[in-house]
Amino acid sequence: MNIGQAAKASGVSAKMIRYYEQIGLIPKADRTLSGYRDYGEAEVHMLRFIRRGRDLGFSVAEISDLLSLWRDGSRQSGDVKRIALGHIAGLNEKIARLQQMADTLQTLVSCCSGDHRPDCPILADLEGSAERKA
Amino acid sequence: MNIGQAAKASGVSAKMIRYYEQIGLIPKADRTLSGYRDYGEAEVHMLRFIRRGRDLGFSVAEISDLLSLWRDGSRQSGDVKRIALGHIAGLNEKIARLQQMADTLQTLVSCCSGDHRPDCPILADLEGSAERKA
DNA sequence: TGTGGGGCTTCCCACCATGGGAAGGTCAAG
């Protein structure tokens, strides 16, 4: 299977497949006589694993760990769970930060007349002229 | 005022001040005879504006627009509000995506025994062997 | 057998915002 077909079958772009190979996330692909990368079902399966991991927000480094565990038949599910819990914690932190931003902005926006007049509590906040609590 | 002092006073690192100048977000600083950048209160004020904007998650491009409006005494607060609303929408999208990830993972994690045994619903999901709804 | 179009290869560049660090000039205190 060509890289293009593997890309279609896995949902990972050809560009990214080459990149994952380059950084060592996946082993170097076999090559045809003419130098084309050649993939089988196992490789596509792995790529789909990676794709799903990315969709769940795992970093490439985390996916690398997950792949090792996946390949390791004698893994302990506790190790997988630990990675997942760590990732959830990271997600929740990010969410909290973004939510904080959104809330602050929402407050400012709802205080802004939003018409033709120049007075604007949003700019006032950015300027720092008003004391803010958050 | 030196760049280091301006950095301390504004909360923007010296590195970033130079970067902002380089990309044209802020005007080129005056220089002393020996070539050092020289800042006054106005510049620090502007840097604090930028810092606050970054803290609220605005991109440099958005901040550039906000700075223009800030400097424009005849601005319309509606323009500011529009930028802020757009940004809030972006934040909410990001939050929703992250929350979706966290929820999915949380479900998987709570199904995972997390002990010494190798069976793991998290890996099973990544592998794609189980049909998933989310 | 020739040819054209699409796919493959590698290599470089860009994003966005930030930090690290090297090499060399400057300033101020002792």
Place this chain on the structure above:
DNA sequence: CTTGACCTTCCCATGGTGGGAAGCCCCACA
């Protein structure tokens, strides 16, 4: 005058992803 802290510019790295150029390859069709 030395020393140490600061400044300058310049290059590099991050993390994933896409864009594109130059050149080779493969297949189908005439």
